[in-house]
Amino acid sequence: MLIRNCTITVAFVFILAGCSAQTVWVKPGAGTEEFNQAKYACLQQGQQPYSIAVANRYGGSASGGMTTNPALYSACMEAGGWALIDNAQATSPEYAAAIKQINDDNRALCRKPEYYPYYAWAPCAARDATAGQLSDRSHITAAEKTIFEKLTTELNDLNARVIAAHRQYNAKSGEALARNIEQARATADILRQEYLAGRITRGDYNRRRRDIVIGLDAEAIRILQGT
Incomplete structure (x- = not known):
């Protein structure tokens, strides 16, 4: 959770992949920019x-x-x-630093040349899927499987770091946020296996990946608002 300029952002990375104000604006996955x-x-x-x-x-x-x-x-x-939440959620500088580093590492991962074959058809941020990416009728290739599985390993590591940061630094909502990500990851693992097996197209994958992230974000907002 990145705390800066009176805003909080919650990092959710998927292969789907001090402020004095009393309230702050929050949007899961968003950065300060x-x-x-x-x-x-x-x-x-x-x-x-x-x-x-x-x-x-x-x-x-x-x-x-x-x-x-x-x-x-x-x-x-x-x-x-964006949603307005109680500033009590904004906790330690260590929390902010941990989430910022994870966000930075995720952006760097999207720019790695070795993963260009994947990000050529799947957006770095699931919500940014284009109409063309959502309607892509092609299937995974044999050459792509190795790249896909290697990227999955790296993104799973980032997800594990996000979960650990929530649990370590957010006494109020961290456990609920962590469980939310874990549940979404379980759904994402099923999606990944279906794509690897060639049972769904790239468009199906992008659409369901986007839907998982939208649901994940909506639940995170609910948790942070205490509703």
């Missing part, structure tokens, strides 16, 4: 003109400008998948 982009866009959308006029027996004055409508800003953030 994505939060900053969302914040800027929603501030722009939430802008409204205002005008103030004052008059008394000595005369009058008027002024105007632009201000942010909090309701519009919140609606924009929520539409982008």
Whole structure:
């Protein structure tokens, strides 16, 4: 969980693959850069003109400008998948550092040349699957199996580190977050075996991978909000 600029991000890596505020914005899997982009866009959308006029027996004055409508800003953030949660979830700097390193390692993994054959048809982030990737009717090749299995091993290691960080540093919600990932991993393992066996297409794999991550994120938000 990355704590910075009053936002928390929860890292979920899949082969599917100090702030004084009382509340913070959270989006599973998002990083600080994505939060900053969302914040800027929603501030722009939430802008409204205002005008103030004052008059008394000595005369009058008027002024105007632009201000942010909090309701519009919140609606924009929520539409982008962000949720406002209790800042009590934001815990130690060690927690933040651990999750940041995992996020960085995952991004580096997506850029490894040896895994280009996989990421040529499967997005690094499951939610980013394109229409073409979701409709791909091709199946796994013999040459791809070795690459796929090696990448799976590396991503499983990252997942294990995320689970350990939640349990070590988040006394309030860490266990629930860890179990959420473990359950999703079990479903992802079934999906991986089906793809390796050639029973489903790349498009089927990408679609179900995306659905698993969407469900994982939704449950994480529920856990963090305490609902």
